[in-house]
Structures are given as C-alpha cells and as structure tokens.
Amino acid sequence: MQTIELQKVASQVRRDILRQVHGCQSGHPGGSLGCTDLLVELYFNSMTLKTDASGKVVFQMDGLNEDVFFLSNGHISPLLYSVLARRGYFPVAELASFRKLNTRLQGHPTPHEHLEGIRIASGSLGQGLSVAIGVAQAKKLNGDSSIVYCLMGDGEQNEGQVWEAAMYAPHHQVNNLIAFIDENGQQIDGPTEKVMNNLDLEAKYKAFGWQVLRVDGNDMASITAIIAEAKQLLNNNKPVMVIMKTEMGAGVDFMMHSHKWHGVAPNDEQLATALGQLEETLGDY
Amino acid sequence: MALFTYETKKDTRSGFGAGMEYLSLHNPKVVALCADLIGSLKLEAFIKNSPERFFQTGIAEANMIGLAAGLSIGGYIPYATTFANFGTGRVYDQIRQSVAYSGKNVKIACSHAGLTLGEDGATHQILEDIGLMKMLPGMVVINPCDYNQTKAATIAVAEYEGPVYLRFGRPVVPVFTPENQTFEIGKAVHLIEGSDVSIFATGHLVWEAIIAAEMLQEKGISAEVINIHTIKPLDTKAIHASVAKTGCLVSAEEHQINGGLGDSIAQYLALNLPTPQEFVGVNDSFGESGKPADLMEKYGLNAQAIVEKSIKAIARKKVN
Secondary structure, eight states: OOHHHHHHHHHHHHHHHHHHHHHHTOSOHHHHHHTHHHHHHIIIIISOOOBOTTSOBOOOTTOTTSOEEEESSGGGHHHHHHHHHHHTSSOGGGGGGTTSTTOSSOSSOOGGGTOTTOOSOOOSTTOHHHHHHHHHHHHHHTTOOOOEEEEEESGGGGSHHHHHHHHHHHHTTOOSEEEEEEEOSEETTEEHHHHSOOOOHHHHHHHTTOEEEEEETTOHHHHHHHHHHHHHHGGGSSOEEEEEEOOTTTTOGGGSSSSTTSSOOOOHHHHHHHHTTSOOOSOOO | OOSOOOSOEEEHHHHHHHHHHHHHHHOTTEEEEESSOHHHHTOHHHHHHOGGGEEEOOSOHHHHHHHHHHHHHTTOEEEEEEEHIIIIITTHHHIIIIIIITTOOOEEEEESOSGGGGGGOTTTOOSSHHHHHHTSTTOEEEOOOSHHHHHHHHHHHTTSOSOEEEEOOSSEEEOOSOTTOOOOTTOOEEEEOOSSEEEEEOTTHHHHHHHHHHHHHHTTOOEEEEEOOEEESOOHHHHHHHHHHHSOEEEEEEEESTTSHHHHHHHHHHHHOOOOEEEEEEOSOOOOSSOHHHHHHHTTOSHHHHHHHHHHHHHHHHHO
C-alpha cells in the first residue's frame, strides 16, 4: 500500500481510538495515537498475513507461515483493536463495545474472549518480548521463515523481564524477530528521564547483542523504509530493535506534548475538536 | 502387616526425567526449557535425544515462562522447568497473564518442592506453590507420589491441552506404584480400603499415609488411604464416597495447610458433606535447613503425625 493510502487508514484508526475511549470514558488514547502509524504500516503493508482465496484475512492462533505481531504494552489496546477490525479480523462495529460489560474488547487485550487477532494477554508490562521470542523460536522449529514483530513502551523498559529477554534473543540467534520501542519519553508519573531514566537505549541493546535502528515513528514513509532495512539486517543472524521516536497523542494538537492524555478519555467537546482534526476516510463505525 | 511393599527408592524428579526421555522419543511436539538447572531436573536424556527441542534460558525464570507461552502459540508443548520456588512464586504474574489467562498449553514442571529439599533451607523450600497454582482459573495441579507415578504423569500431561503445574521433589522415596501405569488426571487412586478414617494424601506424604495405616491397623483402627495426585481438578466423587463411609478424614501434604489439598477438600465437604477433618501440613511457618527426614518430623509431616491426627479425627466423630 502507498504511503498516502496508509496515512488515510491511520486517520481513520485515530478516529476509532478516540471514539472507543470516549464511548466508555476510559482507556489510553495518548500512546495509542502515538503508535498508530507503526501498527497501520505493519498490518496494511509490511506484514504478510494469512488470507483466504478472496484476500480476506484469516486468523489462526499458531500464526504458521504468516508474520505475527505482539503488543507488549497492552494498554494501547484501542489502537490494536481498531487496526485488527479495519484489517478485517472482526466487525468494525464491535469497536463500540470497547471496555464494556461482556465485550471481547477487554481493557487490555486477551485471547480469553476469543477475539480474532489476539494471541496473548498483555497489560502487565514486560512480558511481550519473551512471548514474541518464544513464537519466533517455534517458527524456526517449524521451518517457517516468516517474521515476528513486537512493540514495547519506553516506560516498560523499567521491567526486569525485558532485559532477561533482551539477553536471551541474541544468545539464541533469534534472527526472525523485529522489535520496536515506543520512545515517547513519557510514563504515568512523568517524563521517563525523571521517573526512571532509560539513558541510552541504543547503547544498551547493542551491548546485549542486538542490531539497533532508529526511526521517526510518526512518519509513515520512514517506518516503511526502516522495516525493509530491519528485514535485511536479520540476515546477520541477530534480532533487530527499532527505537521509534513518537509523540503521544499524535494527530490531535491538544493531546500532544504532554503525558496528560496517557489514560484520560476526552469529553464530548474535546472529542468533537479532536475528530475535526482527523479526516473520516473509511467511515466511522 | 505390611500393606504395601517396595524394592527400590528413587527421587520423583528422576521419574520426571524418565518421562521427558520418553517424550523426547515419542512426542515431537514436546519442548523443554530450563533455567540453569538441567542436572537437578534430570533433563540430560531429553537434551541428548532432542537438543533442538531444548531451550536453556539461563537464570531468568520470568523470561522462561513468556518463552514457553510463545512456543505454545507456535504449536509446541513446552515444559518450563526449574525449582518449584522459582517456577511458581517468583513468576506468579507471568504464569497468571501469559499462561493461565491466555489459556496456553504450558506445563510448569518443578522439582525441589516442599521441605524435603533439605539443607538449602526456607529460601528454596516453597510450601505455598499448590495454593498459588490452584487459585489460577483453569490451572491443573498435580503432585505425584513416587518415581513411577511422576514418570506417568509427565507423559500424560502432554496429552492434556491446557496449563498444568506438575510438582515433584528431590528426596529418594519408596517406589511402590506400578511401573508403566496409566495416569489419569483428576482421578484419585484407592490404595487401602478402610472403614474408620479416610486419609487423603498427596506427593511424598502418600507413602507416609501407607505407613500410618499400618500403624493404625496395629491399634485396631481401619484406615482408608487414597492418593490424591491431582489437587485440581479434585476427585470430589472419590472423596465423597470415602468420607460417607468412614465419617472422618485426615488430609496430608508437604505444603502449607493454608491453600493446600486439605483446604480444597474442606471447601468441598463444607458445602456437601460436613465432616470432622484434621490437617497434616505446615502450619503457617517457613521451613529451615536440615536433613529431609528430620524436617518432616519437626514440622509434623510424617506417618506418626498422620496417626495422631487420625485418632483425633475419629474422636471428634464420636463426639459428634
């Protein structure tokens, strides 16, 4: 898909995020908006997904012979749900049930409710990279050459398990894994540099044996280019970490440049203002 | 009179190793992970037979649980192995989110459970693991009693689709259950028929329960001994039938009384058949260093303790 078309999808996904969070007055719009461009790029362009004869995506838990994505920072679930629905995994109308009683769209993603596209529960931070590595190793055992993608938050880098996984993947030459860190510089209690300074993540991952790339996570063409570069680097028999600079709240002016919108829903007026900044490209649910 | 006999003593962890050796040859979907304790878990034969299906994680148990969940997504049957303390309590949230809530076909197989790991002391002697694991929705909890049963359980859980906690230990104990037995998850095993008291035991306490029944027989007391190798799902039918006959019971386990097998039985009976019950288990304390047999005596986890609790349970029945 062309960059311009991906940007149109991203605009609709951002509308979906805001409307989901507004609909239940709960959830995490800031990080969801910040990572929208990456997930749209992956699911609508770079990832090879299993489809039926008509081209419609088909969900299989084992993800055999298709690229798979794992969201470790599960609180940006409204983004994942919108992308999965827009890609055709489940009806777009179901987005209206986000975080409501009896929904499959739980506050944090889970396969417990059998939502197509979700393979693991996430939300308790720091676990997704380990799971992604396990899936990558299963792919190698299966002789499956497709790629595993994973996204973590930068605040999530505080978790010790992330570094257990970081140590493991290069040691075991997991060369079918491309992971991303959403470096938005914010976590719940404030800027990451004040709450728990990650210092030089690039140097840290390099020291752990990863190949590290950097990208502007809110520039669609750059994301497409960096994923192509990352795929090439996998030939070196090592995993790739992409540090992705993003802006929380990207696409909505009053939600940017602050961590205020990490876990706060817009009211009616704020929603109207925000939607006014985002073109309805695919039709609201 | 000896009600049961045995020829050899072996450790249950070696039964696990033998089960894994069998699986290395007979189930290509089984993979094993270990957090730097290959020798303790007796995984050498599995690794020799199928090195490509073994994953050394280093001393990083949290990552190991996540890896196991991932491998299960890819269609494999992972056995995540380490000491029981590090494989349950240390990684409770990883098991809760990535395995149990996610409904993954992961087997958490842990050695060195309970007091009987001995000299290493309380840091390693987890006595809360059955409780932790049985509280997780959908988790199967198994604590086999000897080498043969541990081997059979290890092989059987590969055929069960879903998360399992398999608990075993370090000391050598009598091998008294049949070789190459069929292991049925959730099915209690009647060892001794009796009429005065029911003794429900799990793990290493099953042999102690047999000895206790012999000691009780000498006192003219007829004890029924049932091996509850599966704490969850609990064989409530077998428990109900036995207690309906004997009218009182003793539960016996190498675990805290809080949250253990006895707790599960009491919960069932309170609702269905209120019955005098005595508990053999650790009473809200940590363990300590020492020889396994000395520890089991000090903490009241041996045949003598089961005898005393049986007499007490019978007395309560008569009062009632």
